[in-house]
Amino acid sequence: MSTLGSFIWSIADQLRGPYRxxxxxxxxxxxxxxxxxxxxxxxxxxxxRELAAKYDNPNRLKIEVKKATGRPFYNTxxxxxxxxxxxxxxxADNLADYxxxxxxxxxxxxxxxxxxxxxxxxxxxxxREVVKSFKAVDLHPDVVSNADMGDAFEYIIRKFNEAxxxxxxxxxxxxxxxxxxxxxxxxxxxxxxxxxxxxxxxxDPTAGTGGMLALAEEHLLAQNPDAKLSLYGQEYNPQSxxxxxxxxxxxxxxxxxxxxxxxLTDDAFRGRQFDFCMSNPPYGVDWKQYAKAITKEHNxxxxxxxxxxxxxxxxxxxxxxxxxxxxxxxxxxxGGGRVGIVMNGSPLFNGATESGPSNIRKWLLExxxxxxxxxxxxxxxxxxxxxxxxxxxxxxxxxxxxxxxQLIDGTxxxxxxxxxxxxKNRELSKGDRAKVVRLYTDFTDADPDxxxxxxxxxxxxxxxxxxxxxxDESGNPVVDRKGKPKPDTKKRDTENVPFTYGxxxxxxxxxxxxxRAYFDAEVKPHVPDAWIDWGKIRTGYEIPFTRHFYKxxxxxxxxxxxxDLEKQVAKIxxxxxxxxx
Numbered sequence: 282m283s284t285l286g287s288f289i290w291s292i293a294d295q296l297r298g299p300y301r302x303x304x305x306x307x308x309x310x311x312x313x314x315x316x317x318x319x320x321x322x323x324x325x326x327x328x329x330r331e332l333a334a335k336y337d338n339p340n341r342l343k344i345e346v347k348k349a350t351g352r353p354f355y356n357t358x359x360x361x362x363x364x365x366x367x368x369x370x371x372x373a374d375n376l377a378d379y380x381x382x383x384x385x386x387x388x389x390x391x392x393x394x395x396x397x398x399x400x401x402x403x404x405x406x407x408x409r410e411v412v413k414s415f416k417a418v419d420l421h422p423d424v425v426s427n428a429d430m431g432d433a434f435e436y437i438i439r440k441f442n443e444a445x446x447x448x449x450x451x452x453x454x455x456x457x458x459x460x461x462x463x464x465x466x467x468x469x470x471x472x473x474x475x476x477x478x479x480x481x482x483x484x485d486p487t488a489g490t491g492g493m494l495a496l497a498e499e500h501l502l503a504q505n506p507d508a509k510l511s512l513y514g515q516e517y518n519p520q521s522x523x524x525x526x527x528x529x530x531x532x533x534x535x536x537x538x539x540x541x542x543x544x545l546t547d548d549a550f551r552g553r554q555f556d557f558c559m560s561n562p563p564y565g566v567d568w569k570q571y572a573k574a575i576t577k578e579h580n581x582x583x584x585x586x587x588x589x590x591x592x593x594x595x596x597x598x599x600x601x602x603x604x605x606x607x608x609x610x611x612x613x614x615x616g617g618g619r620v621g622i623v624m625n626g627s628p629l630f631n632g633a634t635e636s637g638p639s640n641i642r643k644w645l646l647e648x649x650x651x652x653x654x655x656x657x658x659x660x661x662x663x664x665x666x667x668x669x670x671x672x673x674x675x676x677x678x679x680x681x682x683x684x685x686x687q688l689i690d691g692t693x694x695x696x697x698x699x700x701x702x703x704x705k706n707r708e709l710s711k712g713d714r715a716k717v718v719r720l721y722t723d724f725t726d727a728d729p730d731x732x733x734x735x736x737x738x739x740x741x742x743x744x745x746x747x748x749x750x751x752x753d754e755s756g757n758p759v760v761d762r763k764g765k766p767k768p769d770t771k772k773r774d775t776e777n778v779p780f781t782y783g784x785x786x787x788x789x790x791x792x793x794x795x796x797r798a799y800f801d802a803e804v805k806p807h808v809p810d811a812w813i814d815w816g817k818i819r820t821g822y823e824i825p826f827t828r829h830f831y832k833x834x835x836x837x838x839x840x841x842x843x844x845d846l847e848k849q850v851a852k853i854x855x856x857x858x859x860x861x862x
Contacts, residue, residue: 285429286436289313292414299405306441308402310520311393312415313437314527315380317430318354318387319362320421321531325350326361333357339385346384354530358382362416366409373403376412386536389527392519427495427532432456434490434524439663439702454561457709458623458661459493461691462671463500464718465655466557466621469675479508484555486544486562486605488514491525493559495532513538515549545601546574548587554611554618560602561623564665568598575601590644591637599624600641603672607650610676617677619652626668626826629654634744634821642822646686646737650674653687653721656826658695663703668692670826686740687724688733690830691717733829738788740824741780745796746817748773750810758810768814776804777821789820 293305300308322329328349336342346355360379368375376399380390390396402408420430435456481501485493494512501510512534516522519541526539540549545568568575572595579588587608593600603622610618632638645651652675660666675682694716695707709717720727725734748768750758758766778799785791800813 285425286433286440289418289433290437290440292411295407295410295414299401299407303441306437306520307393308398308411309437310434310441310524311390311395311398312411313420313434314389314524316362316415316418317420317425317531318356318383318527320419320424321352322356323361323363323421325352326356329355329357330359343384352533353535354384354387356383356387362412365412366416369409372408372412373399376408387527387530389523392523392541422531427528428499430531431490431492431495431528434528435492438490438520438524454489454492454623455662455705455708456492456496457714458561458657458669459496460500461655461657461709461714461717462493462559462561462621462623463497464714465653465671465673465721466497466559466619467500467504468718468721469619469652469679470557475505476508479505480511481508481557482511482513482555482611483557483559484513484550484609485559486515486548486602486609487560488516488525488539489518489521489561491528491539493561494525495528497557497559498532511535511538513550513553513555515540515542515544517541517543543571544605545598546571548605550609554609554615556611556616556618558606558609558618558620559622560606562599562602564599564625564667564669565597565627567596568601569595571598591640593628593637593641594632597627597631600628600638603628603645604641607645607674610674613676617675620672620674622672622674623657623669624672626670628672629670629824629826634742634819636821639821639823642740642824643820645674646740646822648676649678649684649737650676651686651737652678652682653689654824654826655689655691655717655721656830658692658707658709660704660707661695661709663705666704682724684737685734686737686824687721687727688735688824688826688829689717689720689727690731691720693731731830735829736786736788738780738786740822741789742821742823743778743780743792743796744819744821745776745778745800746773746814747776747800747804747808747811748814749808776800792818 289309290305293300293302293309296305296308329346332342332345332349333355336345342357343353343355347353356379358379358381360375365372365375365379377396380395383390399408402411419425422430425433483494483497485491488494491512491514494514498510498512501508512529514525516525516539522539522541526536529539530536542549575588576592578586579592582589587605588601590604603624606620606622610620612618628638628642651672653673655671655673657669657671659668661669691713694709694713696710696713698706698708720732723732749772750766751769753759760766776799778796780788780791780795782795782799783802785795787795796813796818804811
């Protein structure tokens with residue numbers, strides 16, 4: 282739990298009455314951001330005011346401020362937390378002036394509609410006390426680190442969502458899950474990241490409050506303090522966007538790289554590719570409201586469009602983000618890119634052969650983009666206890682990993698939390714993460730109980746349609762004009778034939794031989810009059826993760842079961858005797 286977040290949230294107690302609990306965040310979040318920026322800007326206020334008096338042009342002013350302070354943003358107001366309370370009657374107007382005079386790229390307060398809240402606070406006679414409380418909190422980075430500030434924001438958002446009876450999973454991902462994702466994402470590139478003066482780009486299309494971007498940068502700088510990671514993100518939740526942008530501003534990043542809007546319908550970084558991409562998209566959220574625009578793009582963009590391989594069911598948009606990220610990887614000829622994305626289990630197996638999801642898996646596997654899939658422990662997220670998986674994509678796999686997919690069962694690597702946070706009662710300790718990363722780096726030498734390495738084609742299969750003859754009243758086959766037997770639709774059946782049936786390693790190329798061998802061995806002996814309708818064969822791909830790690834547990838012996846039954850019968854008889862006595 283964030284002590285700072287708890288303290289800031291306690292200020293919300295002053296709002297009781299005029300504000301309902303689900304409205305506290307509308308005041309607390311923007312004021313926390315404002316105070317954070319205020320503390321950062323405070324040492325150079327006079328310098329900036331002098332420059333503002335000298336340069337009217339905002340672009341020139343930004344350049345001069347950057348030269349003088351090293352910061353890409355500024356505020357030219359005569360007000361700050363230091364003097365806002367000096368004019369009691371003008372507090373609301375002066376606070377509004379303070380917000381208005383940030384540099385143009387600090388648009389975050391618009392997304393909170395904060396001026397409306399200022400008027401509401403003043404009307405409720407709460408404005409002065411709330412501003413006074415925030416003035417007492419020192420949020421300068423020298424006092425509150427970026428990591429602690431991130432924890433505080435996440436705590437406040439979670440409390441806000443709990444008060445509003447909403448879920449928090451749409452807004453941010455637990456830090457321990459992000460750290461594992463970052464460890465895996467950079468695992469193949471850690472050696473490269475130590476190069477002097479290295480510059481890399483990282484992109485999150487569902488940036489939330491920026492937690493993934495922040496931890497990825499932290500990881501890179503730990504490897505190489507001289508490295509530079511340019512962060513890019515897009516977020517459609519106004520509050521999360523504002524927090525993410527504020528956080529990056531506070532760290533000196535280019536805030537124009539953080540865009541507001543829906544990644545699926547309005548890609549803010551169209552035509553741009555990145556070295557590393559990360560995302561934790563919402564699970565099981567339908568995209569019906571965007572279906573028209575996405576389907577239009579799918580139909581018109583051609584074979585190189587981001588959604589070209591297929592569209593998932595409108596009931597779940599996770600795989601749209603998976604495709605989007607695959608499209609955003611830096612091209613192989615430019616050095617290649619890697620993707621880390623967290624999803625629930627359905628993208629592994631949902632959809633029948635040649636459905637949108639199956640075609641997406643087929644495209645990813647046939648293009649050798651899936652590097653590894655890691656099953657996380659359950660109860661890892663704040664709003665759900667379901668099974669989740671990290672997918673790692675790579676378009677420049679190491680030679681020994683090419684044509685292969687590593688499945689890692691990380692479900693048993695977790696540490697119980699001392700106190701539950703919503704549905705989350707397990708966390709990944711540093712040691713737990715190290716075990717999973719070790720399995721990944723050991724690859725074919727990893728413990729087979731927790732790691733399997735399979736060829737891409739081992740996930741493919743054909744669905745064949747098996748027909749049987751339609752018989753007349755005399756029991757003779759009914760034939761068509763060409764003398765071929767007509768099928769009995771009531772006896773029609775389908776069978777799934779793995780590419781690997783009979784030990785085949787030829788993949789889709791062995792279609793006829795493998796299907797015929799399967800039919801002769803598995804179908805024909807039971808229904809000699811059956812045949813295959815070769816015109817109805819469909820190709821599908823699924824990743825039956827749990828099947829690969831299934832362990833047979835033999836049932837208890839009959840003697841053991843009998844002994845237990847005798848004990849229970851004896852207990853029941855004793856109870857009956859007590860009743861009779």
